[in-house]
Amino acid sequence: MDYRDIVFIAVAENLSFSKAADNLNISQPAVTKHIKELEIKYNSNLFERKGNKIYLTHKGKVVYNKYKQIEQQYRELEFEIGQLNNNISGDFIIGASSTISQYLIPKTIASFYKRYPKLNIHLVNGNSFDMERLLLDSKIDMAMVENQASQAGIQYKNFLDDELIVVSGKNSVYSKRKNISKIDLLQIPIVLREKGSGTLEVIKEAFLKQNLNFENLNVPIHLGSTESIKNFLLAFDGLAIVSKQAVKTELYSKSLVEIKVKGFSIPRKFRIANKMGHKSRQIELFENFLFQYNF
Incomplete structure (x- = not known):
């Protein structure tokens, strides 16, 4: 890509000339110059200023979306040329929801990297909704999510079974109860x-299927990660619903205790998400590796 295009993407994603300059290690006047040259080229204003903030114009959004597609095509080209030269290289950006990024995918990526050490792998994490949005915006090559909903423009493929279980901290009064009722x-x-969170979405769906009113749950607090929930449980007289994959170590060490709910279970699938249409060779290669990996 032309360097002016790279500067434009940086400004568009930061909505700041100064932050783009810092990220690219160039001066702010240089950023301004590149953007002005692009606006002359397209005979259009690509940004508009409102107060102290800048925003993409409608034409600016069109340019940004096309540039992101071109950027992805450049990465795919570099990767495919590397394959032809038996020297796989290039950038590969994976987005993963919180549970997957923390407890599943790091070891997989490490093994994948051993096989393809010249491939630059980037892992972005957040909740499932955020990853789907990044995928649709072409900011990541593929997403790995834990929700059950489907977004338009995305294809999903199951890759691993999981289960959400009810747990309590070992010091909780409820840890002595092996079973509870609905x-x-x-x-x-x-x-x-x-x-x-994809986990929260799956829980809500499970309650609906069991004819239980999710809104009747006694929820004093919501936390932003499974790690924070696990730590919270150590001093909390209550329960949590978490991925079994995420608490294997704690169940083994008995710092957390699984509590069965009679007639109630929450199975789910971890899924790969790809944009509709063309699938790059990076994605195909990683997917094949993923389905052969022993989790």
Whole structure:
């Protein structure tokens, strides 16, 4: 890509000339010069200023979306030429939801990197909704999510089974109870993930299927990660619903205790998400590796 295009993308993603200059290690006047040259080239204003902030104009958004597609095509080209030369290289950006990025994918990526050491792998993490949005905006090459909903323009493929389980800290009064009822589950204080979390979405769907009113849960607090929930449980007299994959170590060490709910379970699938249409060779290569990996 032309360097002016790279500068434009940096400004568009930061909505700041100064931050773009810092990221690219160039002066702010140089950034301004490159943007002005692009606006002359396209005979259009690409940014508009409102107060102290800048925003993309409609034409600026069109340019940004096309440039992101071109940027991705450049990465794919570099990767495919590397394959032809038996020297796989280039950038590969994976987005993963919180549970997957923390507890599953790091070891997989490490093994993948051993096989392809000249490939620059970037892992972006956040909740499932955020990863789907980044995918649709062409800011990542593929996403790995834990929600059950489907977004228009995205294809999904299951790659691993998971289960959400009810747990309590070892010092909680509820840790001595091996089983509880559905009514108990609604009444006992419980900590859950934040809005937008794939885990929370799956829990809500499970309650709907079981004819239980999710809104009747006694939820004193929502936390932004499973790690924070695990730490919170150590001093919390209550429960949490978390991925079994995420608490294997704690269940083994008995710092957390699994509590069965009679007639209630929450199975789910971890999924790969790709934009509709063309699938790059990087994605195909990583997907094949993923389905052969022993989690």
